[in-house]
Amino acid sequence: MTETAPTPQPDLDHPDSPDFPLDMAHSSFKPRLSWQSVFVGLMFVFMYLPILVLVVYSFNESAYSATWEGFTWQWYEYLLSDARIFAALRNSLTVAISAVAISAVLGTLMAVGLARYRFPGRQLYLGISYLPLIIPDIAIAVATLVFLAAVGFSLSLWTIVAAHIVFCLAYIAIVVSTRLADLDRNLEEAALDLGATPVQAFFQVLLPQLMPGIVSGCLLAFVLSMDDFLIASFTAGAGATTLPMEIFSRIRTGVKPDVNALSAILISFSGILAFVAEFVRYRSEAKRR
């Protein structure tokens, strides 16, 4: 974008400010019930309708009909007595937590290395670090399966972890590098000038500043790992069924009321997670101002 001189911006958002142009107070900048806002309202309904449908149907007495037949908890009871769902959930959490923990280290180191050093082959390295975000999941899944088969590595839960680290570290590195870009470098230089070793400067000066970026990168990677169906189903060994794989095997044959109950539970959890993530981001941004 174009660089603008640091003149005070006219305050267009408060109709009572002297900067506010008179004719605009009654036209485009004032929020009002226009066709645009109605359209946006409809789009919000579009985004939330499927979620609402899942939650409402999870309490519907009738298993397969679309009409409301009365309130019930039975699908939740049904679900909570289902050992396979819990085994799958445990597998998913094992994969996501392991993959995110390893990726947090690898991704942060990578982001710092790419931001702080110029070296031959840097552009190539940078390009490869973006590949996991660009190449479709199905192609990554296929490539990983074929490679593991070619080197004779037997599939298990840990091969899913290895495959998830590939995209988790790429996402964490992106989030950390945007944070790195607007850090105050003088602090690190001051530490080095004052006799800190590069390792001390990294752990005591840089890392604390990067923490909010690392945390939000990890949350993003965690959600993506918990959500991944394709890569997991290609790299899973026998018995290593993750939650999305379990859900997929149930819903490909149609609507299942206990999956509705599961959806409602997962939606509540991800709602809480999203809230925590936004709260962390909000706090760190408020602190920086």
Next chain:
Amino acid sequence: MSVSPPPSPTSQSPNSELPWGTRWLGVTGLLAPAGLWLLLLLVLPTLVIFQLSLVPNIRPGDVVIPSGIENYLRALEPANLGVVLRSLKLAIGTTLLCLGLGFPVAYWIALLAPQRWRNLLLLGFVLPLWTSSLLRTYAWIAILRPTGVLNSLLGIVGIPALDILNRPAAVLVGMSYSFLPYMVLILYSSLEKLDRQLLEASADLGATPLQTFWKITVPQALPGIAAGSLLVFITSLGDFIDPELLGGASSMTVARLIYNQFLGQTPNWGFGSALSMVLIFAVSVAIALLLKYGDSSATQR
């Protein structure tokens, strides 16, 4: 999620004054672990499937000897070419739908909504992304199936029932729903930076709102439009879940075809690898086009 290039530091790196040995140690220590991982589990595997894609009629246990491009020619057979074309059509349709639906939303949130509500509105719009993509698509089965929510609602109003589940139209709905938040996020970040003084100047100089929109707003938002469209295009081109769950037998796509070559009833790893290479190639072409024309349209301003 974003495909924007990382910000490159303009100032000299503080570490460039370090002695050569320490510098080298730093580069290796920071970049070798992730680099090795990506090399081992991304670059090498991609080379391996490229090699495998050149082996026609492979059977499990065969020695892999690249011997021809039959697998790629097979992708050009009418039935398979139809699948490739359908995938492209669905991806383009999804991109246009997301752009058409997402632009007004991003525009309204960025420019028309009260300022203090903007972040909250944007957050609210993309919040469904936090829930399982599998379950969000599954919800559309409950909505679109013949006895589902949509037809119950239509029945109340007196409109005859629609039968779109297990047809390409349902895939289009599901994919647009899945990827609309990404489009809105990217368009918003581009529209938010819009120079409002240009809009005022245009209105002051007598342009109609429509003229202002096409001559001022759209050109300024063009990099965002291009990036958002690219992201939605490549994600929907490789999407498996929506076509598989909503499309039925009538909407076989490249991603589903690849899946069947590995986890289906009659596996053919060589053909599946060739299709994967075609998919990677298609995505690369889309990105190259964006870099070539996206940049020139951005600098013309």
